[in-house]
C-alpha cells in the first residue's frame with residue numbers, strides 16, 4: 001500500500017488518463033464513467049465502434065473530460081502495438097483490464113478447443129501483455145493504478161466453466177503478485193473478484209438469472225475506492241462472506257509468505273508490503 005500517496009485526490013494519484021480495456025459496455029463502461037466522474041480523461045478499448053463512440057460522447061458531455069475511442073481486439077496478435085500507438089502520447093495513470101466474460105458455458109470437451117484458446121488469449125495473454133506494457137509505464141512515472149478483473153469463479157474449479165474459472169484464477173494470482181511487486185514502486189495493483197453483475201454480456205446469455213444481479217456502477221465504484229488499499233476487492237456483502245468462507249487464510253500473509261519463499265529460493269530481496277484484506281475497510 002502506498003501510504004505516501006494517502007490523502008491525495010484520486011485525480012492527482014491516478015490521472016490524467018484512464019485506459020479501460022473492454023470499456024464500452026457493462027462493468028468496463030461503469031469504470032469509464034466512474035473514472036470520468038473522478039476527473040480522469042478516459043480512453044476506452046473495444047471491438048465495436050458504435051458503443052465506444054456513444055460512451056465517449058456521453059462522458060465528454062456529462063463530465064467535461066476528454067475521451068478517446070480505441071477500436072482493437074484484445075485477442076489479436078498485435079494488440080500491444082495497436083494500443084500503444086493510440087495511448088503513447090497520453091499521460092496514463094490508471095489501466096483497467098476488464099474484458100473477459102465467458103461467451104458460453106458448457107462441458108470442456110463438448111466445446112471447441114478454439115473456444116478455450118479464445119478465453120486464454122482474452123483473459124491470460126491479454127492481461128500479461130498489457131499489464132507488462134502499462135505496468136512499465138506506471139513504474140517509470142512512480143505512481144498509478146492497475147486493475148485486473150477477476151470473478152468469484154476464481155475461487156474453485158467449476159464444471160461447465162472449467163476454462164473460465166482457470167483463467168480467472170490466473171488473473172487473481174497475477175494481480176496478487178503484481179500488487180506485492182509494484183507497491184514499493186508507487187503503483188497500486190488490484191484484482192477485482194466480481195460476482196454476478198447485470199451487464200449486457202451476461203443478460204444476453206440468461207436474462208432471468210442476471211436481472212437481479214449487482215449493478216455494474218456499484219462494482220466499479222467499490223473497486224476504485226479500494227484501489228491502493230490491498231490486493232483484492234470483492235463487491236457485495238454476500239460475495240465477500242462466501243469468499244471469506246472459501247479463503248479461510250487471509251490473503252496478505254499468504255502472498256507475503258509465498259514471496260518470502262520465492263525470495264529465499266532464488267536469492268532475491270524481499271520488500272514486505274502493507275495492506276488490508278478485501279473484507280476490511
Ligand SMILES: NC(=O)c1ccc[n+]([C@@H]2O[C@H](COP(=O)([O-])OP(=O)(O)OC[C@H]3O[C@@H](n4cnc5c(N)ncnc54)[C@H](OP(=O)(O)O)[C@@H]3O)[C@@H](O)[C@H]2O)c1
Nearest residue numbers: 022024025026027046047048074099100101151196197199
Ligand atoms: N457480468 C458478470 O456477471 C461478471 C461476474 C464476474 C466477473 N465478471 C468479469 O467482469 C469483466 C467484465 O464483464 P462484463 O460482463 O462487463 O462483460 P465482458 O464481455 O467481459 O466485457 C464487455 C466489454 O469488453 C469488450 N470486449 C469483449 N471482448 C473483447 C475483445 N476481444 N477485444 C476488445 N474488447 C472486448 C466489449 O466490447 P466489444 O464486444 O465491442 O468488443 C465490452 O466493452 C470480465 O472480466 C468478467 O469475467 C463479470
